[in-house]
Amino acid sequence: MKYFISILCFSVFSFVQSQNCSSTFSGEVHDFHDGTPIINATIFIENLNKYTTTDVNGQFSINDLCNDVIKIEVSHLACETKKIDVTIDGDTYLEINLEHHIEALSEVEVKGVNTSKLTKTTQETILKSETIDRFSSLNLGDALKQVSGVSSINTGSTIVKPVINGLHSSRIIVMTNGVRLQDQEWGIEHAPNIDLNTAGSINVIKGANALAYGGDAIGGVIVVKPSKISLKDSLYGKTIITGHSNGRGYNLNSSLTKTYKKGWYIGAQASLKRFGDFEAPDYSLTNTGLNTKGFSVNGGFKTFEKGFNISYSYLDNEIGILRSSHIGNVNDLVNAINSPEPSVIEDFSYDINAPKQEVTHQVFKTEFYKRFKKFGRVDIQYDYQNNHRYEYDIRVGDDKDKPAVDLTLKTHTLKTNVKLDSKSNVTYQFGVNASFQNNFADPTTGVRRLIPDYDKYDLGTYVISSLRLNNDINLDFGLRYDFNQIDAKKFYRTSSWEERGYDTDFPDLVIDDLGTQLLVNPVLNYHNVSASAGISYQLNDNSNFIFNYGLSNRAPNASELFSDGLHHSAARIELGDLRIKQETSNRVSGTYNYKNEALTLNIEAFYNHISDYIFIEPTGTTQTIRGAFPVWSYNQTNASLYGLDLTANYSFNNQWYINNKSSFIKGRDLTRNDALIDMPSTKTVNSIGYTNKKWLNLNTELQSELVFRQNDYPNNNFEVYNPTTDQMVLVDVSTTPPTYHLLHLQSNITLNISEKTNLNIGLNITNIFNTDYRENLNRSRYFADDLGRNIMLQLKLNY
Amino acid sequence: MKNLKQLSLILLAAIAFVSCSNDDDATDNPVPVNEEEVITTLTATLTPVGGGTEITLQKQDSDGDGPDDAVITVSSPLAIGTTYNVNLELLNETESPAESINEEIEEEDDEHQFFYTATNDVATFAYVDFDGDGNPLGLEFTLTTADVASTGNITIKLIHEPNKSAEGVSDGDITNAGGETDIEAIFPVVVE
Numbered sequence: 001m002k003y004f005i006s007i008l009c010f011s012v013f014s015f016v017q018s019q020n021c022s023s024t025f026s027g028e029v030h031d032f033h034d035g036t037p038i039i040n041a042t043i044f045i046e047n048l049n050k051y052t053t054t055d056v057n058g059q060f061s062i063n064d065l066c067n068d069v070i071k072i073e074v075s076h077l078a079c080e081t082k083k084i085d086v087t088i089d090g091d092t093y094l095e096i097n098l099e100h101h102i103e104a105l106s107e108v109e110v111k112g113v114n115t116s117k118l119t120k121t122t123q124e125t126i127l128k129s130e131t132i133d134r135f136s137s138l139n140l141g142d143a144l145k146q147v148s149g150v151s152s153i154n155t156g157s158t159i160v161k162p163v164i165n166g167l168h169s170s171r172i173i174v175m176t177n178g179v180r181l182q183d184q185e186w187g188i189e190h191a192p193n194i195d196l197n198t199a200g201s202i203n204v205i206k207g208a209n210a211l212a213y214g215g216d217a218i219g220g221v222i223v224v225k226p227s228k229i230s231l232k233d234s235l236y237g238k239t240i241i242t243g244h245s246n247g248r249g250y251n252l253n254s255s256l257t258k259t260y261k262k263g264w265y266i267g268a269q270a271s272l273k274r275f276g277d278f279e280a281p282d283y284s285l286t287n288t289g290l291n292t293k294g295f296s297v298n299g300g301f302k303t304f305e306k307g308f309n310i311s312y313s314y315l316d317n318e319i320g321i322l323r324s325s326h327i328g329n330v331n332d333l334v335n336a337i338n339s340p341e342p343s344v345i346e347d348f349s350y351d352i353n354a355p356k357q358e359v360t361h362q363v364f365k366t367e368f369y370k371r372f373k374k375f376g377r378v379d380i381q382y383d384y385q386n387n388h389r390y391e392y393d394i395r396v397g398d399d400k401d402k403p404a405v406d407l408t409l410k411t412h413t414l415k416t417n418v419k420l421d422s423k424s425n426v427t428y429q430f431g432v433n434a435s436f437q438n439n440f441a442d443p444t445t446g447v448r449r450l451i452p453d454y455d456k457y458d459l460g461t462y463v464i465s466s467l468r469l470n471n472d473i474n475l476d477f478g479l480r481y482d483f484n485q486i487d488a489k490k491f492y493r494t495s496s497w498e499e500r501g502y503d504t505d506f507p508d509l510v511i512d513d514l515g516t517q518l519l520v521n522p523v524l525n526y527h528n529v530s531a532s533a534g535i536s537y538q539l540n541d542n543s544n545f546i547f548n549y550g551l552s553n554r555a556p557n558a559s560e561l562f563s564d565g566l567h568h569s570a571a572r573i574e575l576g577d578l579r580i581k582q583e584t585s586n587r588v589s590g591t592y593n594y595k596n597e598a599l600t601l602n603i604e605a606f607y608n609h610i611s612d613y614i615f616i617e618p619t620g621t622t623q624t625i626r627g628a629f630p631v632w633s634y635n636q637t638n639a640s641l642y643g644l645d646l647t648a649n650y651s652f653n654n655q656w657y658i659n660n661k662s663s664f665i666k667g668r669d670l671t672r673n674d675a676l677i678d679m680p681s682t683k684t685v686n687s688i689g690y691t692n693k694k695w696l697n698l699n700t701e702l703q704s705e706l707v708f709r710q711n712d713y714p715n716n717n718f719e720v721y722n723p724t725t726d727q728m729v730l731v732d733v734s735t736t737p738p739t740y741h742l743l744h745l746q747s748n749i750t751l752n753i754s755e756k757t758n759l760n761i762g763l764n765i766t767n768i769f770n771t772d773y774r775e776n777l778n779r780s781r782y783f784a785d786d787l788g789r790n791i792m793l794q795l796k797l798n799y
Numbered sequence: 800m801k802n803l804k805q806l807s808l809i810l811l812a813a814i815a816f817v818s819c820s821n822d823d824d825a826t827d828n829p830v831p832v833n834e835e836e837v838i839t840t841l842t843a844t845l846t847p848v849g850g851g852t853e854i855t856l857q858k859q860d861s862d863g864d865g866p867d868d869a870v871i872t873v874s875s876p877l878a879i880g881t882t883y884n885v886n887l888e889l890l891n892e893t894e895s896p897a898e899s900i901n902e903e904i905e906e907e908d909d910e911h912q913f914f915y916t917a918t919n920d921v922a923t924f925a926y927v928d929f930d931g932d933g934n935p936l937g938l939e940f941t942l943t944t945a946d947v948a949s950t951g952n953i954t955i956k957l958i959h960e961p962n963k964s965a966e967g968v969s970d971g972d973i974t975n976a977g978g979e980t981d982i983e984a985i986f987p988v989v990v991e
Contacts, residue, residue, distance in 0.1 A: 724954070
């Protein structure tokens with residue numbers, strides 16, 4: 001081990017001397033990044049209790065040492081303290097490099113979780129592990145709603161997609177352990193395939209300013225990071241057991257990590273989650289259960305200067321979809337909307353029947369980094385993801401147990417990032433991403449492919465610079481270029497091909513004519529340019545401002561281009577359009593932070609103008625054998641979204657505090673001068689909390705969640721003939737549910753079982769008064785009420 | 800410098816690895832999906848009790864969920880005050896030869912039921928065939944036309960997973976049936 005550490009010290013010169021106890025130990029202390037001498041660094045010989053400091057040239061010298069192994073500790077203000085074992089053999093000279101960038105320092109932080117921000121000039125919020133653990137048995141989307149301005153779009157209560165400032169799906173990048181998640185995120189009922197239990201911290205960056213992750217994150221970036229690895233000999237772990245009254249669910253998660261002082265580490269984590277039918281206040285939500293299994297392994301080597309990581313994760317989700325949300329035609333939908341209760345209510349069961357989905361997601365990643373003296377850090381990463389999605393519909397006969405959708409999406413990504421941080425006031429970052437993606441739709445389903453087979457190639461390159469003008473002002477600039485090519489092979493019904501006018505616009509794409517069907521081969525290329533600029537200004541000790549601007553382009557996804565057919569879970573026929581071009585967002589935002597001992601305040605405002613905004617809207621009905629069916633088509637318009645997010649916390653004393661999180665957003669269709677569809681409601685969450693360290697570390701908080709009715713929505717209602725009543729009836733798909741107010745309680749205590757082991761017991765009650773409500777952005781709202789009261793008991797053992 | 804060389808080697812190896820792994824499948828075109836449970840055509844054949852001209856009511860949608868609207872045909876007007884024996888035939892004509900769906904429905908007769916309604920009281924209906932529990936299925940039924948000349952719509956609906964024990968359902972009242980619609984065909988008819 002001693003030899004190993006001596007490698008860390010770049011060079012060791014030894015001179016052989018015969019005398020004992022008259023050796024001189026001398027050397028120089030330098031900054032790792034730019035090689036400048038560090039003045040006034042302390043050199044402390046632990047086992048001899050001697051110390052000295054470096055002079056103006058960074059040099060030091062200690063006389064009269066015996067030939068022996070000494071333990072020295074080198075420290076300097078704002079530097080990482082370094083401990084080195086040195087063998088004194090005659091006069092000994094040592095060059096020591098200290099790391100003094102605070103930002104880089106946090107990357108090797110010895111203890112605790114990493115809570116450093118990834119950016120300085122964007123609207124960024126961090127969720128720490130204590131918060132994440134509370135949601136251990138729930139979803140990523142549920143946890144993210146703790147961030148003001150983040151809401152969710154749901155299908156029931158188990159398919160939860162995060163919405164950042166009104167934008168979701170392909171407009172949000174989800175990074176997990178350094179890998180950009182590629183899991184068919186285009187669909188509204190395709191939730192991110194992330195086991196929340198793998199997360200140590202989550203950073204939410206609003207807007208497209210974090211260009212290193214991608215140029216198309218018009219909504220924002222969610223960065224899920226694993227827990228920090230500490231550089232010490234240690235074995236630690238965590239086990240969480242959770243039970244829920246609603247859905248009679250349970251969750252078991254356990255993780256164990258072994259670390260070595262030298263830098264090696266290995267860890268593993270596994271989780272199991274099972275829920276039966278959930279309950280609304282007045283009835284059971286039949287077929288809404290959930291069955292999740294996941295595990296991950298993670299190992300590697302890590303020091304300040306170099307390291308590598310290999311990881312693999314597996315997640316399997318089987319998710320039931322409310323039985324009564326399956327409809328045959330538009331009259332069934334009308335009946336569902338007008339009926340106060342869902343049409344199918346059965347007794348509680350853990351069974352998950354059709355309609356349901358089963359999704360398996362696997363990620364393999366390998367990463368390597370190295371720092372170079374007076375230069376910076378180079379990262380190289382390769383990852384492979386396999387996402388296999390089955391959707392089961394209610395089918396008859398031999399097809400009963402056959403999936404209606406069977407898609408396999410494979411993605412290979414190679415990326416490099418170089419960060420030049422040898423100067424303390426300016427850093428440059430540049431990198432290249434290349435990825436290849438293949439989608440395969442299995443034809444044996446006996447149902448026409450909703451998404452076709454395709455190959456997709458992406459190449460991106462970016463440059464980012466961060467400038468620290470002085471202690472108060474930071475500036476960031478970034479530029480990114482992405483090329484996307486999508487090469488699809490798709491069967492169109494001849495009737496659809498002609499109805500859409502493709503036969504005149506794209507006659508050359510047809511490669512095979514099967515009579516009623518055409519095989520076509522569109523190859524679509526997109527060039528996207530993104531840019532960002534930001535400034536943060538520290539006004540005084542309490543106040544700080546951030547302003548930024550982001551330009552981003554997003555190429556249409558496979559769903560927007562190619563969707564063509566009946567989408568049962570959405571009760572509509574969805575039509576993409578080959579002519580859709582990329583959308584362009586220009587977003588400006590401003591943030592004000594205030595902090596003193598009692599009050600913290602964060603106000604974030606934004607304005608996002610999106611040209612050629614891609615959205616789906618009702619465009620009539622088509623007559624099928626089942627009767628009239630609503631048709632929704634992807635369309636483009638110019639849109640603007642603007643809003644305000646507020647987070648405020650006031651502590652009366654060490655024990656009592658109040659907290660407010662509010663968000664307000666408006667979305668406008670500028671072309672038609674109308675409201676945008678699917679915008680989150682205005683929401684305000686007020687909490688009062690009490691903590692007392694003496695009472696077993698008690699934390700308790702009462703939360704009031706008030707969600708106002710969305711009054712701005714486009715009227716997409718239409719009328720349809722009902723043969724049973726021989727009348728035209730209104731299909732009210734637009735009217736939004738009323739305002740609702742929910743009360744939640746959360747509390748926990750911590751018992752210290754031994755020096756290194758503690759047990760945290762949490763009791764959470766959501767929807768205390770069992771209030772009936774429906775949420776506008778829940779696809780199931782046409783069919784059933786949202787969840788009733790849930791009592792959750794959680795035991796968390798840290799060891 | 801040496802480090803940079805090592806680095807570029809790793810980069811090269813990684814690129815080689817990625818490019819190799821991409822070369823598989825590529826060229827072959829996807830195969831068309833053989834749509835299995837599509838119902839394109841509903842034909843009701845009306846045979847007058849005691850003989851006479853057969854009448855057919857047909858709803859045909861050859862392109863399934865595609866943009867072409869279904870085609871409704873009624874071969875001729877119905878006779879006043881006449882009872883017809885009606886047989887329904889369900890076909891998937893995307894396959895060649897066309898596949899009959901009747902069998903599937905008969906096999907799962909407890910999960911299916913047809914419902915018939917008429918506007919302007921042009922006709923009344925009675926079930927002829929029943930499932931194993933004695934509840935109506937409705938692939939066969941009788942249709943009796945009004946005693947006066949009139950026009951109206953006859954609607955035939957197939958409901959999947961209805962609640963057959965709910966009130967009125969076994970009498971052919973769809974109100975409490977629930978389930979979801981597999982077929983909805985509306986035929987404008989003339990009784991003369």
